[in-house]
Amino acid sequence: MVDYLSSTLWTDDEIRFREEVRAFGQKEIAPVADEIDKGPYPRDLIRKIGQAGYMGVHHEKEVGGSARGLSYEIIVAEELSSINGGLDMARMASATLYGMPVSKFGTDEQKKKYLTPIIKGEKIGCIGITEPDVGSDTAGMKTKAEKDGDEWVLNGEKKFITNGSVADYMCAFAITDPSVKAKNGMSAFIVDTKSDGFSVVQDHELLGMKSARVSWLKFEDVRILSDMLLGEPGQGFHILMDELDSERTAIAAEAIGYARTPYEIAVKYSNEREQFGRPIRAFEGVSFKISDMAMKLEAGRALTLMAARAYDRDENITKLASIAKLFTTESAIQITNDAIQILGGAGYTTDYPIERFFRDARLMTIGGGTAEILRFLIQREVFKEFDELNKL
Template structure:
């Protein structure tokens, strides 16, 4: 199994790196000020940088998840909020459609999103159902040929801007979630869909995260994806695929913080010499690099498995846990290396620190990642002993 980056992956990275420098760096401060990066999503679509893993017939790049994580890292290194908007539309929303939708559904709901003309969002979390996703209550009832949707979804990234929402709802309350939940695409301009609130966030400014309410929203039957009551396996598949990409986004932020700490410690002088000459500073840089390298390898291991068509539940959870906790530690230490100026808005270090905090919560908390990992450990033990 090839673990390190191939030549084509390295060339692709250069392309995305250039794109991020040319098109995202100039607006990164505006995004931080609250601008939703819709134009960037359009440009990413035009450059075939949305949907790298999905087939070309579906409007994707026909490349693989090892390319998707490169996009995530390079964009997040410049603007993590822009990456959050891209990920929510081009991966979280798009992946279930790419793997489970019919041709007609893909043409209507996937292709325009991968082209960057439309925006998507994934709506799973509810006020009463966060880590325990199986306890969702949003209800979709079949009435006179349409589904009628009632319920609440909160913390939905892109939710206030998206053209399409990928919604998980209970379609058979008499059954357990595994066989009673369905996935539906809901156009956000459907009557009965309301944005109740847009959240203010600690970091990831520019990301659009909202609370949505559905009141008798009518959704055509044809918008059910992957078959009636087949929503739960779609959800599990989506979570397995999103974790390495989330991890790669955090790697991008951490890399930028590390690079800034290397530069600053080389030029900032105290006690008559550059601060890098104090081991109390330079050893922090060593620890940061070890974490960056380890995170990259864990992410690569997970995406190599996905690209071989294998399950990467354990590997994705390990990569997400390690990369997100490392990003938090690295941005924290990088801020420390910058001293007082790191705590000010004069440099982006404080932004990296705030942005990095999010992904220990989003996409499944660190505690849930540990839960998934231990479950896989004991599952493997049972498998070996049976």
């Protein structure tokens, strides 16, 4: 495979798999990559991605996945994001953000009913954490679920939910025991969005990620049967933290994807475009930007693979996932910005897709944990490690 980023750290099977996903993306998504940013939610493409097996590479075979692990999910995330960021955000919200909590904490019955159709691409999932008054401080969550006989009654609002208005199922987090801290008083539920009392307040108008839908949702006395609880009552915060580790690793891979295509266009353009009688790559002001882009892409891809490998070995990856997401998402903003600069006026037009990737990339130092929160987490994990090793 022609690849301008190093394959050294990847296995032969992973390299072959990347080739397969890239060919799928070029055939099925590239021809409509600009169009789907202006049209309706691309449900048919999600179905095709599911049929091709790319919703379930990290899910068990018993539920329809291929059990290859997060190191394969990051290949899917990078390859599809290198074509259209919003489409992969929609795919990943369903397959990973919704899928991983159900896969890891759901019963066999829950997985069969609420995960298998997601992996096939027939149904859409979303995850509901953020609320109008609660973003980074997830423990301050206000949505509540109260037990009433064999049911839970859910009340509250969720904001900025990817796939929200088009989802069939949501993995929703709510406080079930307000008498204790959220760490022990939060629970996770599977919510069928056709339930009475579930409504869409609005879809948010976004800077980028136009092919996805991101919504504000409301629960008014939504009744959930007890068998829709994920894990145990009070286990929600643990489920949430576990989900964020896989989400952050997959977002890091997406960020490599958003940056890779603008980088490729900028390298070619700087070789072809002539000013002052020379290709502009002859000027260090241009070519050193290319050096920085290459360095950030190689380092970012290696960091992301390291986090995924550690996750697949059941190691704690809070620090590695945070480092990978922070580095790649900040790099993606810089790389897409520099690519626009290298193309000059042409980079600012829609003649090239760089402006789309620039707008898409801007989200990812916010969604799934802001850059500030990730810096907080990294230093917290560093001090914890030093403390455990008696190095403080």
